[in-house]
Amino acid sequence: LMFAFFDEVLYFNGRLLSAMVLIYALGEFWEFCVGLFGIKRRKGSWFAVIFIALGSFAGTLLGTLIFPILGSLLGGMAGAFAAAFAYELAHTGVSAAAMQLAWTAAKMRFFAMVGKLAAGIALAALLLKQVVFF
Numbered sequence: 001l002m003f004a005f006f007d008e009v010l011y012f013n014g015r016l017l018s019a020m021v022l023i024y025a026l027g028e029f030w031e032f033c034v035g036l037f038g039i040k041r042r043k044g045s046w047f048a049v050i051f052i053a054l055g056s057f058a059g060t061l062l063g064t065l066i067f068p069i070l071g072s073l074l075g076g077m078a079g080a081f082a083a084a085f086a087y088e089l090a091h092t093g094v095s096a097a098a099m100q101l102a103w104t105a106a107k108m109r110f111f112a113m114v115g116k117l118a119a120g121i122a123l124a125a126l127l128l129k130q131v132v133f134f
Contacts, residue, residue: 016130020123027119031112038108039084043101048087052105055083073113080109 035056040049056079063075084105088098 016126019126023119023122023126027116030115030119034115035108035112038111039105042104043084043088048084048091051087052080052083055086056080056105056109059083073110073117076113077106077109080105 036049036053039052040046043049043052056076059079059082060072060076063071063073063078065071066075081102085098085102088101089095092098
């Protein structure tokens with residue numbers, strides 16, 4: 001970012017900004033689709049999907065506060081796991097079904113966050129390439 005202050009036109013042109021927005025949008029789209037529709041495919045209720053998504057969001061926030069980078073991933077997975085387990089246990093009363101849904105929710109959250117992390121790494125690589133190798 002310090003290079004942008006020296007010569008903004010040279011380092012941040014429209015093509016670069018368009019590519020960055022596209023990569024960011026793809027990362028967000030990936031996280032949304034994998035995180036929500038992966039659970040929706042397993043569990044038919046939209047209320048369950050929203051409840052698990054809120055649990056995942058809360059876990060991500062708490063994990064980020066405790067341990068900024070890895071805590072986001074682990075907190076999101078733990079939040080999705082806990083919310084899915086609590087929902088399914090309250091809904092059916094069967095702990096085996098609750099455990100199965102909880103593991104599915106944690107896996108979907110992991111894949112969603114890894115995809116978003118890959119988009120972030122691609123953004124950083126694109127920016128580094130533009131600044132260092134221009």
